Amino acid sequence: MKYISTFYRWVLLLPAVLPLFYIQGMMYPLLAPKTLVLRALGVVALALFTYLALTGKPFFWSRLRRRMVWIPATLLLIAYVSSLFGFDFYHSFWSTFERGDGLLTLTVCVEYFYLLLISADEKLITRFFKIVALVGTLAxxxxxxxxxxxSSGADVPFIVxxxxxxxxxxxxxxxxxAYLGMAxxxxxxxxxxxxxWWRRMLYAGAGLQVFAILLTATRGTILALIFIGAGVLVYKTMKGSEHMKMYTRVALIFFVVCAGLFFTFRTILQQVPIESIHRLASISLADPTVSSRLFLWNAISREAFGRAFLGYGAENINVPFNTVYDPTRIIEEWFDRSHNAYLDYFVQFGIGGFLLYLALIIIIARTGWQLWKAGNKYGLFILGIISVYAIQNFFVFDTGVTLWFLLALAATAFAKQSAQGKEISFPIVRQRPFLGVVLGIVILFLIIxxxxxxxxxxxxxxxxxxxxIxxxxxxxxAAQKExxxxxxxxxxxxxxxxxxxxxxxxKRLSGDDxxxxxxxxxxxxxxxxNHYVSDARTAVYLAQVITHTSPGVTxxxxxxxxxxxxxxxxxxKRAQPWYILANLSISNANExxxxxxxRIAGYAAAMDILTKYIATVPTLxxxxxxxxxxxxxxxxxxxxAAEAAKGKESYKTDLETASRAASxxxxxxxxxxxxxxxxxxxRLDPKNTAAKDDLAKIQAYEQSK
Known part of the structure; x- marks a missing residue:
């Protein structure tokens, strides 16, 4: 049992390595393998725990007596209830390869929370932080x-x-x-x-992580680190020795001056060829991405209040998104996340899920603060990790990696705060080694x-x-086998x-192919x-494929x-279905x-369809x-001419619209x-030779007059 126990402890920590894991030759090779391995590890961890618990392995069962540790389980229960009464429980449970979330991943992460909570001693907690430090540095x-x-245009082996x-x-x-900010x-x-030497290497690794965050040009994480840094400076100006207060006040003044200069010269900085600076300087209500997200948050929030208690269920954010989608206000055509984790929880799991998610973050932060004030060296860093997570998740959404990190952090923080107590064997039933083996094997089959x-x-x-091709x-x-x-x-x-x-x-096939x-x-x-009846994307794609009928097919x-x-x-408000309807009327009329x-009636029907769509989205x-x-x-x-004038008046830079207008x-x-x-x-499509030729002919004609 000793070797199995040791292996079990390593399985509890293996998800921390997943940020480095990917497999080429798969769909979504940088994300799907992480999800599949995380879920498999969850099965293995549960099987090992079942065996160990039934063979008398002691755990810290007393930690389960604290009420706050049941927040993740309650959140999971609400997630299942919301999804059962939502739009598509099957999709809610499994999610997709591209996302890898869903109820199954949430279940695995919550399972890991409880296994870590009752298993973590000082050695395991220290090892957890060391592994994250190493993985974050290598990433x-x-x-x-x-x-x-x-930057160099070179191909580096093993680098995607x-x-x-x-x-x-x-x-x-x-x-x-998002991961590196926490790491x-x-x-x-x-x-x-x-x-x-090793200590200096890790501090250098922390510096590399900040540099890597800047290279990603991810505004949410950069802003989170800036806000936390400013908060630390403000705190230090009020606490500590007078000598330290003086230095931090100088640093705070320098920070304020830099911030003022940044905002003063923001327009100039938008032209700087450093993407992180350019993207930060471009933040404004006029920025297309910002205005699109703000409209989306407002529209989805209003839609979600219609199901404020039950929510739409896991992985069903696309349902209210498609309802409120407006091509004149939203950049992204298809969305299954709001790019705000808090709003995502509200939409999916209702007010209860949102409040529990928020409570979990607040309690982790409070636990970190209490540990720090009590003199525990990890407390301040736990507070830093959860602060980065809380701030950046206003602008991003969780992956399986960051969700596991959050719940693992919660488990280690609660374990740190709890008195170590005494490890005891499973308190409900007596030791049953044979039953442990049988149940463990049965659970392992869930990997399939x-x-x-x-x-x-x-x-x-x-x-x-x-x-x-x-x-x-x-x-x-291959598709049929799948x-x-x-x-x-x-x-x-x-x-x-x-x-x-x-x-x-x-474009590339013909005949039977x-x-x-x-x-x-x-x-x-x-x-x-037929399977995903609430998915507008599938309906649009199906209609578009059918209209591109292969020759000889009815x-x-x-x-x-x-x-x-x-x-x-x-x-x-989505344009494609309306255009297809209008084109069908035109095609029939052209016969x-x-x-x-x-023909006149067919054209009139098409114009009626387009008029109705224009009334729905008049500024498109x-x-x-x-x-x-x-x-x-x-x-x-x-x-x-009158209709074209309306189109020109409402024109915003867009290749498709420019092509239609030019035609x-x-x-x-x-x-x-x-x-x-x-x-x-x-300008928008420099490779369009036909447009270049037409433009040149018109310009030559105008000059010859």
Whole structure:
């Protein structure tokens, strides 16, 4: 039992290593493996604990007597109740590969909280902080190497190529910065445990973590560190020796002067080619991202108050988002998070879930403060970790890694504060070693549905993606095998089928390959459409694929109608379903001779559809130009010009709208406006040679007059 007990203690700490873990050759290789391993470790930890508890291994059971330690369990219970009465319990439980959250991950993290709480002694707590310090430092080194590779254009072996802002081993800049902000204080806590050279190395590691956070240019974490630093300076000006007060007052004055200079020269700093400075300086209500998020928070909050007690259930934030989605106010087209963890908890789990989440953060902070005031060296650093988490989560959302970190921190903080007491054996039943072995083995089998089957599904989805062009039959076979596994991958399989078909296969395939690709995409999206009835994204994707029918395949008009009806009902301001409806009327009308009553009626129906959509989103520019084209095609040039003028008046920089506008103005030979919008197209899409050619011809014509 000694070796099993030792292994169990290491399994409790292994999730701390997950920020470094990724596997190439999977879908979402930097996130999905972390989720699957975390869930598998949760199963292994529970199996080992069951065996040890039933064979007489003593634990700190008395720590469970404190009422505050039951907050995570109560939050988990509310999460399950909210999801049972929510929109899709299956999706709530499993989540997706891209996110890796959901009830299952929350359950594993809460399980880890209680196992750590009753198992943690001083040695385990110290080891926890040391591992986080080491992992945080290595993750920072990895990101710095990745940054150097991006800056130099070099390919570095074993370093993932970054797309956009560098995200290191997390694949997302905000995710990594959120973790490193917490790891920074854990590193400072672990450093005093070492002597001489190792201590200096850890302090250097803490510095690397701050540098890495700056490289990610994640404003939420940077602001959190700035606020905490300012708070420490203010506190130190009032506490401590007079000598220390003098230094901190000077530092505080310097900080205030720097902040004042930053705001004074903010416009200039926005042009600085250092992304972290540029992004901080660009924070304002006029910033597109900021204004979009503020609108989203306000709109989703108002929508969520309609289900303030029950919430929408885990992983169902997309439901109110699609309801309030407004293309004129929100940048992101599809959202399953509000980018505010507090609002996410309220939307998903109602007021009860939000208050419990907030209470957990406050109690951890209070525990850290009490430990610090009592002279425990870890107290101040626990307070620092939870402060970073609390501030940055106004702007980001949890991953499995940071959620586990939060609950592990809570367990270690509560364990630190509790009197060590005496470890005792399981107080309810007597020792039953055989039962412990049997139950432990039974629990271990849960790894199959929890991690192994999803891993197989993920690999098959990657195979589906990998062979989409070179071997369509193999790609489709992989998708079919994935469906036969019966996992939660079917939703993302439909999303991937849509992107593959509309962006790659329809352009690069022909004949039987194109037909097979089309039929497979329709089949996958139809399956997801029937399964996930509250997902507007699947409905829109299905409608778009059906309208791009492969030659020789009959369009399923009944399914198309059903998909469009659901898409508009779930997300009424989204443009694509309305455009598809209008295009269907136009296509049907074009089957009849020009100026025939049938064609006129078809065009009139299309104009009626667009007029209704414009009434829903009057300040969206693009549909005005679509309607203007229809008016002009119907011989109504005056109404076409009036509608186009409305579109131009409400125009905001956008490639799709500029293309539609340029096409219209070229059609009606309005050369000044055509020149303006073709210039916009070329500016937004420098590779668009057709637009460049048209613009050059118009300019040459204007100069020759």
């Amino acid at each position: 920072s080194v990895y990101l710095i190497i990745q940054w150097l590779a991006v 190529k970054a797309n956009g802002r560098i995200g290191g081993t997390m694949g997302n800049a905000a995710f990594l910065a 920074f204080f854990a590193t400072l806590a672990a450093a005093p445990e070492y002597q001489s 549905p929890v991690s192994i089957q999803p891993l197989r599904a993920n690999l098959l989805t990657f195979e589906f993606y990998q062979f989409q 070179i071997d369509v039959a193999r790609a489709n076979a 469906l036969e596994l019966g996992t939660y991958a079917d939703l993302e399989l439909g999303y991937n089928a849509y992107f593959m078909y509309t962006e790659e296969q329809i 194109l037909r097979m690709a089309y039929e497979n995409a329709v089949m996958l999206l139809t399956r997801a459409f 369009t399923d008009k009944a399914m198309l109608t059903s998909a469009l009806e659901r898409a508009i009902r779930l997300s009424p 009849y001779p020009p100026k025939s009553p049938e 520019s693009a549909p005005h130009f679509v309607l203007a084209q229809l008016f002009y095609a119907s011989g109504n040039a005056a109404d076409a 219209y103005y070229e059609t009606v030979l309005d050369l000044p406006n055509a020149t303006f919008f073709l210039g916009e197209v070329v």
